[in-house]
Ligand SMILES: Nc1ncnc2c1ncn2[C@@H]1O[C@H](COP(=O)(O)OP(=O)(O)OP(=O)(O)O)[C@@H](O)[C@H]1O
């Protein structure tokens with residue numbers, strides 16, 4: 008990756024609001040809406056700034072309804088922003104939709120880009136015509152994709168008869184046939200089995216590493232993100248809340264640990280005893296999720312697990328101890344749930 | 354399958370109309386300047402022509418807008434309107450060829466259809482027919498675009514079919530329409546779909562009348578061409594692609 012290169016995807020203050028008609032239920036509501044339409048403003052994306060360099064692979068994550076798909080639609084130029092600027096490959100996508108479409112590949116996990124009723128092989132040929140690929144380019148590109156994605160047996164099958172995993176492989180090939188420098192993937196692995204998923208990731212990694220493909224991926228599968236992306240952008244309620252290395256998330260929030268203690272018997276006073284034993288250790292908080300369990304969360308920058316365990320083991324009758332290390336998954340889950348906030352991280 | 358079904362429906366209509374007009378003409382020799390010979394020809398050709406651009410293009414387009422499937426078309430390097438017009442043309446070639454054969458067979462065997470008024474009329478008929486085809490496809494495109502705002506396609510579809518079949522002159526020739534309706538139908542572009550080509554075919558318009566008809570036809574074609582382009586850009590700005 009060339010860090011001096013100009014960004015291939017750039018968004019500044021990108022904003023999209025939807026208007027959602029507000030209708031009261033029933034005929035009366037429908038009639039009223041006809042004469043005095045009322046709309047609620049839905050904020051899908053708000054002031055998003057993004058800058059992606061050629062050859063980067065970026066995971067775009069966030070809870071359901073955060074605005075991920077909307078952002079992808081804005082970047083592909085099929086949706087016009089309410090305000091803000093976007094530049095992709097030096098073009099403004101929604102103003103130069105057709106030109107932009109030549110230079111990007113898109114896969115939407117939930118819908119196929121193939122023609123439903125015609126054999127996959129025919130679909131590819133049509134796409135070759137649509138993208139006006141010269142014969143040799145088409146043959147080389149087609150041959151490679153068929154090979155890597157093992158599509159030979161599927162070429163004579165119409166898209167509607169493919170299984171989800173087969174269809175996804177075909178869709179991937181279709182999105183890369185014209186050799187675009189950018190690939191957008193919106194929840195590409197949704198519903199795929201473990202082995203298909205693994206092959207899918209391998210393929211994307213190959214295109215990314217060997218071909219310098221710029222990848223932007225939205226997914227709820229942390230495996231996709233960890234295996235494919237160096238950089239994570241998290242969006243929540245339409246706003247970007249984190250943009251940086253994925254590994255940084257764990258180091259940034261990694262100080263938050265927990266010690267789980269299993270007691271010999273149910274103990275009503277265990278929580279009180281634990282709190283007393285912890286005394287005034289900063290940042291350590293005890294809870295008792297079950298009568299036989301005590302959990303203590305603590306800040307590893309202030310205390311060590313060893314010190315805590317020594318304190319607690321003398322105060323309580325403990326049979327088992329488990330120390331919880333933060334994983335990217337647990338941190339991201341807690342970020343979604345609002346348990347952790349990025350601003351508090353410092 | 355759908356194609357055959359459409360054609361069948363069309364011909365059932367033609368037979369009903371034929372019977373009705375047959376009865377009407379048994380009393381008089383001509384109605385509003387149309388003789389029974391001409392009227393027979395008109396009925397059959399009018400339905401054949403109006404069936405050319407069916408509602409299937411519209412229903413497909415509206416469907417993709419309603420479900421958000423339109424993303425597929427929009428992520429490709431294709432002009433959206435051209436794609437829709439090409440789809441209309443593609444379907445018309447299939448349906449048109451089958452219809453043409455049926456019309457020729459039925460026309461000569463049962464209806465005793467009149468040939469074109471003159472070779473020039475035949476040539477100009479073909480020109481007007483082609484222009485009418487584009488006019489209809491553009492009108493359907495414009496109506497389908499409304500779907501971006503209303504998302505209600507069934508109502509639009511029925512309204513569109515009814516309005517086109519009256520104002521194009523498919524149901525009855527414009528000359529037989531009552532006063533106000535006739536004036537409206539005569540200035541609107543929809544007459545260009547059926548009425549104008551058939552008036553030329555039957556030799557109902559000559560000289561300056563003929564020139565005027567063609568001028569109106571191509572004038573509207575130009576207006577619709579630019580308007581539909583503008584409307585698409587407008588719609589695209591308002592588009593809220595459905596589905597996540
Ligand atoms: N066509 C639309 N009309 C109105 N509101 C919409 C439309 N499309 C999306 N929204 C709203 O915009 C917000 C963002 O939606 P978006 O599809 O971008 O979320 P997402 O991050 O992709 O979520 P998910 O993970 O569930 O796919 C949501 O609140 C959604 O309800």
Ligand SMILES: [Mg+2]
Nearest residue numbers: 075076077597
């Ligand atoms: Mg989504």
